[in-house]
Amino acid sequence: MGNASHRLIAYMYGVNHPRSRAYYNNKPLKTIIEESGLGDTSRLLPDEALIRPDIADVSQRRLFEIKPWNEQALREGREEARRYLAALNRTILDDKRFMGGTDFHGEALIRFAGGQYIWRLEWKTSEPGVVQYRWTRSQKPFDSEAAAYKAAQWVELTVEELRQYGGWVERAVEGMLNRREKLATISGTVGMVIDLIGGVATTVLWGSIWGQMSSGAGAQQPPSQGGGQVIPFPARPAPIEPPAQVPAAAGMSLSP
Incomplete structure (x- = not known):
């Protein structure tokens, strides 16, 4: 992670x-x-x-x-x-x-296929030159990342959850980034997402570009197995101080 x-x-x-x-x-x-x-x-x-x-x-x-x-x-x-x-x-x-660097902060939500908990990666500049991050998840399952974002009730991830889904998240993110140049050149997809949603960049994590920039009935759905989506949201104002209680997930050792 x-x-x-x-x-x-x-x-x-x-x-x-x-x-x-x-x-x-x-x-x-x-x-x-x-x-x-x-x-x-x-x-x-x-x-x-x-x-x-x-x-x-x-x-x-x-x-x-x-x-x-x-x-x-x-x-x-x-x-x-x-x-x-x-x-x-x-x-x-x-x-x-x-x-x-200063003033770099944001949130990214990860939605697993099938309507489960929504995971959140949050980051902020704690002091010039240092960005710190933490992972949490929605307090209850949601079918919509927008609903989870609106509820704004996040809890620590358990060790079991990290073991079950952590490897999938890492592989999905790595796969997305390896396809970054391809995604950016297919009909200007990345730019269109950012422009249409006004700062909300939506990045698809499965093998090809799924769905349209719409929530209508014609939009395609993610695959039923192994799919997921990362939705970076416009950040709320960054907290002035780090939280008093650090989520367990934030203390993990970094992968080499």
């Missing part, structure tokens, strides 16, 4: 900043600097060339580390962001330095 969280949050950063050139933990710092032409890689220390920031936006010169929603992870994210910023800014050849 840690890997799915990282991948989905990074994906949504790209959706929110379509004009930015950004790297999402897929290339080392040395390559980022070389490809962007922003700096002199000879200024990197020996142990800095291969490190990979979670989100490095070279257009806006912003950086984020993605961490679970707990105090230990916040401390780790703070230290990692500090290290990456120091390395990047040491190489910069102009006066525009990288800063810890």
Whole structure:
């Protein structure tokens, strides 16, 4: 689930900043600097060339580390962001330095086929450069993600639920992102979703594009087995402080 969280949050950063050139933990710092032409890689220390920031936006010169929603992870994210910023800014050849990113928050709902609990991934910028996330689920089953969102009654995920569905969520998110370029080029699908729903990006997680941008009777339904849908909603205002009680799911170790 840690890997799915990282991948989905990074994906949504790209959706929110379509004009930015950004790297999402897929290339080392040395390559980022070389490809962007922003700096002199000879200024990197020996142990800095291969490190990979979670989100490095070279257009806006912003950086984020993605961490679970707990105090230990916040401390780790703070230290990692500090290290990456120091390395990047040491190489910069102009006066525009990288800063810890701010004001990046949102929610994504995952609907399983068959009308079950709705899962929610929530993330927010806890402090400049650190984005923290947590998973919860609807208090009762819903057939509609909109109904679950309106009810706004979220509870911690159990260990059993994580074991049963966590692997499916990770595989589904990974599959979606692997198809990202294809989805974005089929009749402008991704852009149409964002434009038509006014900021609500709907991303389908099964093998092809199912349904129309409509809730009418003609809309196709997801497959009865193994299907699901991720619906990132416009975020409510981000909480000022992290919650006093951290959901169990937020403390999971991250996948390599």
